[in-house]
Amino acid sequence: MDLLGPIVEIILFFWAPISRHIGYFKDLNNNVETLKRKTEKLKRKHDDIQAEVDNAIPVGKRQKALVENWFTEVRNTENEVDSIRLELERRRICTYHWSRYTLGKRVVEKLEDIKKLNKKLKVKGVFHEVAESSRHPRVLEKQTSLPRGQQSTSERTLEEIWQCLNEERSGIIGICGMGGIGKTTLMKEINNRCTKTRDFDVVIWITVSKDLNLGLIQEEIGNRLGMKFDGNEDKGDKLFTRLKNLRYLLILDDLWESFSLVKVGIPKPDKQNRCKIAITTRSIEVCNKMGADKQIRVKTLTCEEARNLFYERCGDVVLSSEIRPVAEKVVEQCSGLPLAIKTVGQAMYGKDKKELWEHALWALKRSLPDEVPGMEPEVFLPLKFSYDCLENEESKLCFLYCSLFPEDYVINIDKLVRYWAMEEGFIENVNNLEEASNKVYKILERIKDACLLEQGWNYRYVKMHDLLRDLAIWITSPSSSSSSKGLKFLAKAGEGLVQPPEEKLWREMGRISLMRNKIEHLRITPDCPNLVSLFLNDNNQLRTIHSGFFEFMPNLQILDLSNTCIESLPASLSLLTNLRALILSGCRHLVEVSQLGKLEELQLLDLSGSGLKSLPQGIASLVKLRWLDLSFMRDLIPNIPWDMIFGLPSLEDLRMTGLKHVDGATFSKAATMTRLTSLRIQLSNLNGFIADDMFHRWFSGLRRFHVCVDYQESDASRGDPYRDIIISGCDNFPCGIEGLIKYATTLWLINCKGLTSLSQILGDSKNLIILDVLQFSGVECIIDWREVGDDAFQCLERLYLRGLPNLEKVFDGVASQPNTRLQNVRTIQLNDCHKLRCLFSSNMVEYLHQLQELFVWDCSEMEEIIEGDMLPHNSFPRLCFLSLGGLSKLVSICGQRLTFKSLEEMRVSSCPKLKKLPLFSSSILEIKGKIQGEREWWEGLEWEDENAKSLCSRIYEVSSS
Incomplete structure (x- = not known):
């Protein structure tokens, strides 16, 4: 037991x-x-x-x-x-x-x-x-245009890349191919496709380019992730800590040399983190050194694809039985390269003579460039032909001139006007600077049409593809057979130079660009008999220039030393007797400019943002000066010799924003400048302003102006004006101010007093396009139609009324000729107008047939948007966006039921008494409609039509606020 x-x-x-x-x-x-x-x-x-x-x-x-x-x-x-x-x-x-x-x-x-x-x-x-919260979008969409076709080379390559991104074994993917073959376009498509999936927490796009800068890569990744770096911390460690918790796709576009991911702070992709890195490069060796798990070669287009793309660019001219056989041989010379096909095709657009096509074929076969690293013959040959087809020498030189700017630089067209157009003498061949500017825009448009330049941020900027910049540098290099006297360039912009090139390299050059480098001293005395343009700007460590530096530059016409640390200019500057443009903007350490009076050919002088405390001696001798910028010279002493400035006989463009001690009396004296066409001036007050007949004749003749009264502008706000007036802090408007305002296209009135109605100063404003009234405490009515001219406000497009505590009516009275009033208004915005009970009277509605956007916010007494119940048929036919917020007493939009036939989006916030919605067009709402508002407000709405309720319910979204 x-x-x-x-x-x-x-x-x-x-x-x-x-x-x-x-x-x-x-x-x-x-x-x-x-x-x-x-x-x-x-x-x-x-x-x-x-x-x-x-x-x-x-x-x-x-x-x-x-x-x-x-x-x-x-x-x-x-x-x-x-x-x-x-x-x-x-x-x-x-x-x-x-x-x-x-x-x-x-x-x-x-x-x-x-x-x-x-x-x-x-x-x-x-x-x-x-x-959890993410302040930055997962993907920033890119603009792209990939040639379509389910079986096309591009589509097949696109699918191959996408498949690799979804394979565990492919962490780093290299996309290789010659320049201009479409690598970047393919990756933009991949980037955009990621907006439709949840495969990655964030997609980061970095354009690397030739000059590898690891610090810049770290900064761009940090910016994309919303990170800020302190000066003493290790950026790599901080980036690594952030990225290791994210599933990222990093796209490194245009990589020219390998680098260490660990050094930058990028966690290496593996099966566990499922991150991906995609590299576009022209070098297979870069892919190997970066440890690419998969390499994808981007192929040229097939003969049929190339032919279709080429014919699309050439137009119907290739349908001719005589031209077509030659055209097929021309497209063969493009070797299936998309960029080459587009540029050559554009160059041959509309050419309907067989001889021109035969000449093109002959040129493409025989104009072989000299040795270029890699695969350049297949690229440079067709691209140079496109350059050769530019219609005149002006266009060709303008294209080449763009290569003087750094790689990936977005070029301000107005800089080209000040540099290249002045160098080429356009200023002498036209009546004024604005006509010269228009001519440059026209030439650039031709170059863009030939696919040799791209548009930048907007139409005022252009950008040069890096491959095309390489082409231009090759054309202008001393060793090139294409280069001739005056066309030899030394383009070393943005290359990180700490010393200037050897003197022997300067001698043959016609243009030299050393901008955006790290040069500290210029101790050489180069012999440059042919030099016309010299760019030393944005060398922000440049402090000294040898006294004889300019001694042997007899033909120099354009000199840019802006944004350097120089304190004075060398004595040899006075020898530049052919100099036309001298740019010293942003030279905050500059305290002395001597012997300026000897530069008798000078036409452009930019001293903006410099440290000068007085104007250079001899400025009165510059009788050919046409463009003068004195803006933001904050150390300039009060006793500015205005009579001397206003007495410059050829002056056309004068800029004086950010200066102290400029009053209305000084402004009135400017009327003596009879050749002036563009003015930018900042006044401390309007004291002494007199608008006599001579002033009105002069002011009305200005093509562009920007007049700012008692409003502090920053250096960043220095754009070229159109016809803008800003008046701030004015308690009493001087007599004659309405005569000044009537020529403006844009008017800002900020923190002013002294008027109950703006009709007194806006009575003849027939040119006004934008009116912005902010914090005007005394105004009770904006426009009394009985007090304004018959054609006033016929051009008005945007009306902003903000912070007007005593405003009781926007419009009062009856317009004598209503059909011309407000006929072009597209946007109206009201904020913080607490006495306003309604916005429009019913008889005003019919004059707002162009209104597209209406914003009404924080008007605590507003009860109706439209007063009255007798509205015209088809009111607000183009209104597509309506935003109402902070209107605690708003009961209805209108006394009668409105139908908004074009309304696409309506946003409502803090309008608890608004119980009924206007009627919408069902066809528009079904396509792109949206209604946003609080849940409580939505559930309290009253519906007369169940069909309308059903339709609106499908497009309703709870507001995020």
Whole structure:
């Protein structure tokens, strides 16, 4: 009996695992049913959480890493359960003991895994919020135009890249090919495709270019992630800490040399983090050194694709039976390169003579460039032909001139006017600077049409593709057979130089650009008999220039030393008797400019933002000076010799913003400048302003002006004006100010007093396009139609009224000729007008047939937007956006039911008494309609039409506020 107890314990000890293993075999059928039931329940939980994530992401959030890990485990478990099911079906739950045992064991293990996954959901706080805030969009879309066609080379390559991004084994992907073949375009398509998936937490696009700058790469990645770096911290460590918690796609566009990911702070992609890096490069060696797991060669277009693209660019001229055979040989010379095909095709657009096509074919076959690293013959040959086809020498030189700016530089066209147009003498061949500017715009448009330049941020900027810049540098290099006297350039912009090039390299050059380098001293005396333009600007460490530096530059016409640290100019500057443009803007350490009077040919002088405390001696001798910028010379002493400045006989463009001690009396004296066409001036006050007949004749003749009264502008606001007036802090408007305002196209009135109605100063404003009234405390009415001219406000497009606490009416009275009033208004915005009870009278509505956007916010007493119930038929026919907010007393938009036929979007916030919506066009709402507002407001709306309620419900969104 004494042994019975231990024996029982031994039996029980071994029985637990034995019974468990027997259960694998015996309970298989029951466990399979349990597994099926619990798997389906787990999937429902997964779908519910996924729905929460999907709802959070569109409002600027991103999925938490813990949630993503849980999703991954659930998917893996589901895959394994599916595998078990297939095995069971295949074996049909056979009686073969060992197979039944192993399957039973796998089923029990999966049941335990599901139990653990469910347990994770119950951990406090982990799944309370499935997404977290993300201030920056996951993907920034890129503008692109990929040649389409399901079986096209581009589409196949695109799909190959996309497939690699979804493969575990491909962490770093290299996209290789010659310049201009379409690598960047393909990656822009990939970038945009990521907006439609949730594969990555963030997509980061970095354009690297030739001059590899790891610090700049770190800054750009940091900016994309919303990070800020302190001066002493390790950027790499900080980036690594942030990126290791993100599933990122990093696109490195135009990489020319390899670099260490660890040094920059980029976690290497692997199967665990599932991150990806995509590189576009012209070098396979770069791909190898970067450790690319997959290399994709971007191929040239097939003959048929190339022919189709070429014919699309050439137009119908290729339909001619005489030209077509030659055209086919021309397109063959483009070697299937998209950029070459486009540029050559554009060059031949409309050429309907066979001889021109035969000449083109001859030129393409024989104009082989000299040796260029890599595959340049296939690229430079057709691109140079496009350059050769530019219609005149002016266009060619303008194209080449753009290569003097750094790579990836967005070129301000007005700089080209000041540099190249002045150098070329356009100023002498036209009546004024504005006509010269127009001519440059026309020439640039021709070059853009030939696909040799791209538009920059807007029409005032252009950008040069890096391949085309390489072409221009090759054309202008001394070793090129294409280069001739005057066309030899030394373009070393943005190359990180700390020393200037050797003197022997300067001698043959016609143009030299050393801008954006790190040169500190110019201790050389180069012999440059042919030098016409010299750019030393943005060398922000440049402090000293040798006294004889300019001694042997007899033909120099353009000199840019802006944004350098020079304190004075060398004496040899006075020898530049042919100098036409001297740019010293941003030279804040500059305290002395001597012997300026000897520069008798000078036509442009830019001293803006310099440290000069007085105007240079001899400025009165510059009788050919046409452009003078004195803006933001904050140290300039009060006793400015205005009579001397206003007496410059040839002056056409004068800029004086950011200066102290300029009053209305000084402004009145400016009327003596009879040749002036453009003026930018900032006045401290309007004291002494007199607008006599001579002033009106002079002011009305200005093509451009920007007049600012008592308003502090920053250096960043220095754009070229059109016809702008800003008046700030004015309590009493001087007599004659209305005669000044009537010529303006844009008027800002800020923090002013002294008027109850603006009709007194706006009575003849027939040119006004934008009117912005801000914090005008005394004004009760904007326009009394009885006090203004018949054609006033016929050009007005945008009206902004903000912070007008005593405003009771926007418009008063009846217009004598209403058909011309407000006929072009497209945008109206009201904010903080707390006495205003309604915005429009019913008879005003018919004159607003162009209104497209209406914003009314924080007008606490407003009860109706439109007063009255007798509205014209088809009111507001073009209104597409309506925003109402902070209108606590707003009861209705109008007394009668309105139908907005073009309304696409309506936003409502804090309008608790607004119970009815206007009627919408169902066709527009179904396509692109949107209604936003608080949930409580939406649920309290009153509906007269169930169909309207049903339609609006489909496009309603809860506002994020």
